[in-house]
Amino acid sequence: MLFIVVEDVEELIREFVYKSTPCISGSPGDRQTLMKAGIEKPGSLLQISRMKEMQILF
Structure with a gap:
């Protein structure tokens, strides 16, 4: 799997599931x-905040 979305907003999780996007509910x-998402040691992590700011961590 190339990516998985980790999201804590239930409405967005439902939308991801509807679109067959790999996702997990949680913070x-x-x-x-x-760890449940299998992201113990990501190669890279893209985090987008609710304030439309973006951070890329390697």
């Missing part, structure tokens, strides 16, 4: 959520 800042 993107929570280590346990990331």
Whole structure:
């Protein structure tokens, strides 16, 4: 899998599921959520905040 969306807004999760986008419900800042998503050690992580700011962490 190339990517997975980690999202804590239920309405957005439903939209991702409808569009067959790989996703998991939970806080993107929570280590346990990331582990459940199989993102223990990501090669890269793209985080987009609600304020439309974007950070790319490598």
